[in-house]
Amino acid sequence: MAHAHKLEIFRGLLKFKSNTQKIWGVLIFLSIVTAIEVVLGIYKPRVLTHSYFLGMKLLNWIFIILTLVKAYYIAWDxxxxxxxxxxxxRAIVWVPVFLASYLVFILLFEADxxxxxxxxGFIKWNF
Amino acid sequence: MDTTVTTGTAKESVWGGGNQPLGASYGKMMMWFFIVSDALTFSGFLASYGFSRFKFIETWPIADEVFTHVPFFHGNYPMIYVAFMTFILIMSSVTMVLAVDAGHKMKQNAVIWYMFLTIIGGAIFLGSQAWEWATFIKGDYGAVETNGGRILQFVNAETGERAALADFAKILPSERAHHERKNGVWFYEEGYKPSFSLDEVREGFLANPNILIRTEAIVQEGEREGHKTLLTREQSLEKIKDAKLVVEGANLIRNEYGSRLFADFFFFITGFHGFHVFSGVVINVIIFFNVILGTYERRGHYEMVEKVGLYWHFVDLVWVFVFTFFYLV
Known part of the structure; x- marks a missing residue:
């Protein structure tokens, strides 16, 4: 069966001997990322919640980037x-990425x- | 898979069909079509959640204060249970991909076992989500709603902890006229009724000087930045006058956690995701029996396992985003 798997992740930094081994390797990586998210979510370090980048807390940037990292490994492996x-x-990845980023940008801008x-404004909502 | 359908050979004409420019069979392509469109649906949901949240950015509930429960344990454990659910789903994704791998090697028994474990993982996740919903709907402290539809929560000034309505509400003896079937032409069953009346909450609040009111507004600067605003006793006494309704737990109309849209989006997005998990489990079960019956062994390939695997991983992928935007950010 000519079924070639590419057996390396992190651009060749980590090579696996078999596909099964790669799957477990990815699981370990995803678990570590999730653990980091959970620990940050529980402790919420003050350094990260009180500094902002592009109007969003650094902590939230970290969460979103880690989410994209996880999404990448789920989709790729x-x-x-x-x-x-x-x-x-490319057809699968870029279509939703482009459309979703456009939608998110335009909706969040409007919401702000x-x-x-x-x-x-002169709207009384808290009474 | 070269053992599946036809692969493009040099003899075929480009327009005659039968060749696969993208190297994927028809079924797999269609699964990817579906996944891409479904991903756009979920992006729409999450983006609209972001819209509502940015619109009410200063009053949105803090997820850490809402999802704090773990089954069989008392106390305050934010995030732990959702993290467990995430891990279960990732784990079942792993057994699924192992099943696909075993399928490529035509190992029927291995596929059966891995499919079985995947289904178990999906079932645990669904059960956890049902429990999560039940806890969310039941609520834990209770709150009152003002005329403007804002939620006021209560805090014990001595401990700084949230105070449940039952901790301070005063039981007032009162007669309640019940509407009964025999008295009405149009009879509706009595709907949602909180365990304390507004008068009982208000009297109890006035009688307990150490109960303070916490409003929805998130403090924007200073020492308590990022926390909900805590009123002084004087401000609280003034604020309680606005109270109109006792709210316990959550439904689609109002919830004790804060913004109404918060519960609506919670039900809608996690519900839609849960529905995907449910249908994923159902499809997995069907494929599981097909594997046991040897359908794919006779067909000569296990591509069906691969296709349902794609769907299952997609469900996991969506959860990763739901987890971030609902529970972390």
């Missing part, structure tokens, strides 16, 4: 996008505007 043809992989209307 569990859904074996790593072994698919480049054209198929609505928030300022609630804050500065």
């Amino acid at each position: 569990f859904m074996h996008l790593r072994d698919e043809k480049t054209s198929l992989r 505007y609505v928030y300022t209307v609630y804050r500065d």
Whole structure:
């Protein structure tokens, strides 16, 4: 059966002998990432909750980046996008990535505007 | 898989069909079509959640204070249980991908076992989610709602802990006229009724000087930044006058945790995800029996396991995002 698996992750930093081994390796990596998220979520270090980047707390940036990292490894190794043809992989990944980022950008921008209307406008909502 | 359907050979014409420019069979392509469109649906949900949250950024409930329970344990353990659920789902994703791997090697028994473990993992996750919902719907402290639809929660000034309505509400003897079937032309069953009346909560609040009110507003600067605003006793006495309704737990109309949209989105997004997990388990069970019956052994390949595997990993992928945006951020 000509079924080639690409057996390395982290751009070749970590090589595995078999596909099964790679799966367990990815599991360990995903568990570590989740553990980091949970620990940060429980302790919420003051350094990270009180510094901002582009209007969002650093802690939240870390959470979102770690989420994307996890999503990458789930898609690449569990859904074996790593072994698919480049054209198929790009079609699958970039369509939702582009559309979702556009939607998120435009909705959050609008929501922020609505928030300022609630804050500065002459609407009484807290009574 | 070269053992599956036809692979493009040099003899075939490009327009004659039969070749696979993307190197994926028809079934797998269709699964990917579905997953991409479903991913867009979930992006829409999560983006609208973000919209509502940014709109009420200063009053949105803090997830750490809402999801604090672990089954069989008393006390305050934020995040622990959701982390456990996440781990279960990732683990079942691993057994699924091991099943796919065993399928490539045509090991029927291994596929059976890994599929079985996957189904068990899915069932544990679904049970956990049901428990999570039940806890969320039941609520734990209770609150009152003001005329403007804002939630006021109570805090014990001595301990700094949240105070449940039962801790301070005063039981007032009162007669309640029950509407009965024989008295009405149109009879509706009595709906949602909190365990204390507004008068009982209010009297209890006035009689206990160490109970303070906590509002929805998140402090924006100073020592208590990021926490909910705690009123002084004088402010609390003034604020309790606005109270209109006692709220316990959560439903689609109001909830004791804060913004109404919070519970709506919780039910909608985790519910839609839970529905995906449920259908994933059902499809897994069907494939599981097919594997036992030897269907794929006779067919010569286990591509069906691979396809249901894609769906199952997608469900895991969505949960990763739901986990971040509902529980972490």
